[in-house]
Amino acid sequence: MTFSEENYLKTIYHLTTASDSEVSTNAIAEKMETKASSVTDMLKKLADKGLVNYKKYQGVSLTEEGKLAAKMIVRKHRLWEVFLVEKLGFSWDEVHDIAEQLEHIKSEKLINKLDDFLDNPTEDPHGDPIPDREGRIVKIEKQLLSELSENQFGICVGVKDTSSEFLKYLDKQEIALGSKIEFLSKESFDLSLRIKVNGKELTISNKIASNLFVKLV
Amino acid sequence: MTFSEENYLKTIYHLTTASDSEVSTNAIAEKMETKASSVTDMLKKLADKGLVNYKKYQGVSLTEEGKLAAKMIVRKHRLWEVFLVEKLGFSWDEVHDIAEQLEHIKSEKLINKLDDFLDNPTEDPHGDPIPDREGRIVKIEKQLLSELSENQFGICVGVKDTSSEFLKYLDKQEIALGSKIEFLSKESFDLSLRIKVNGKELTISNKIASNLFVKLV
DNA sequence: AATTATTTTTAGACAAAACTAAAAATTATA
DNA sequence: TATAATTTTTAGTTTTGTCTAAAAATAATT
DSSP: OOHHHHHHHHHHHHHHHHHSSOBOHHHHHHHHTSOHHHHHHHHHHHHHTTSEEEOTTSOEEEOHHHHHHHHHHHHHHHHHHHIIIIITOOOTTTHHHHHHHHTTOOOHHHHHHHHHHTTOOSBOTTSOBOOOTTOOOOOOOOEEGGGOOTTOEEEEEEESOOOHHHHHHHHHTTOOTTOEEEEEEEOTTTOOEEEEETTEEEEEOHHHHTTEEEEEO | OOHHHHHHHHHHHHHHHHHSSOBOHHHHHHHHTSOHHHHHHHHHHHHHTTSEEEOTTSOEEEOHHHHHHHHHHHHHHHHHHHIIIIITOOOTTTHHHHHHHHTTOOOHHHHHHHHHHTTOOSBOTTSOBOOOTTOOOOOOOOEEGGGOOTTOEEEEEEESOOOHHHHHHHHHTTOOTTOEEEEEEEOTTTOOEEEEETTEEEEEOHHHHTTEEEEEO
């Protein structure tokens, strides 16, 4: 499997699990910043290999084989992210691009040894689940901070947007995975939130709150 | 820089430092298991980029820039090998192929953090020196076991051949980096050696002895 | 339902890196 | 030194993955 094939599989995986349906050629092209014609070419190739279900003009989905392959790439990506943060001291906003490269290293033995070395983590530094060596994913119960009601408490367990920009904002506000957040009130005009973290009150926009996953406590 | 360009640079580096002269198109082709015509194509490309000195029919050598780039690839390769052995528990005969992939990961920050994580090692698991972040190499004094004289002692500090076959043979004989070897005698007929390791006497062929580096004690 | 707009595919081209086969240059040999 | 052998380069293909532009299919609108 080439790097390019792996990147397509991964993208299709993320797009289909997000919306849980078939995904369009254009959606893939947009996500991968490439042209629809290039996508069509690759879809044919992946279909020939039995990795995707593809019918012209009808969108694509992953076959079981394709889904497992995609999960293994995601597994590698997220394990390497844990390594970068836990062992090498990178911050959570720096690891994505490097993991994009490391996820293509081919050695099952390597990734399983890395898994053990990291004590078999179940989530990456952004709170996303890490598939185990059989591809199983343990989903944790979580909801968006924006969906809480007044005076509820939540533990921050993940981020929806993993952009460096957003993560650095959270660092600045001292919000991290594990932070206990109290939902104080919502401003009806702009849906901004008043919350309390680390003993400090602060106001965050609805956009911020819609990208933070919390677990109710 | 592409993977392919990096592999050529690395090969030219190894071939030129071994013989300390210009290297021929055919020598590169043989080492890389490719065709001479492919090598010619790449040499032109690398020359255009200022990484090699190349004149038609005259062989090639690395420019200063090319040499530094090659050393950085070697640095990455060897640091990853240390990681695989020291942290993940791979044996020294398993790491080469994986490091061949990892050496192409592009992030200076990553490799320097890895270097620190590993406590800035100066040699890889086969005893080969690891260039520092400026490309400097500390050469250790060493000689081939086959060059010792009777009743001299040597500490095993490296292997010339790093093939899995040879390394597994050494494991079987319980010879490792750090092993103290006493040179007992040499058989004039076939140049085989009588040595003593770990308190046990054994006979090794001249081929074996010509692939083991030792430091006199 | 017919027309327009959008999406998707096809056709043909290109760059990178490999190859084969033939030509050119170098080296070795008689 | 002429000729033969070897090495190296050139010329022309191939494969992978991309692109543009045009054609075909689908979706949206009047």
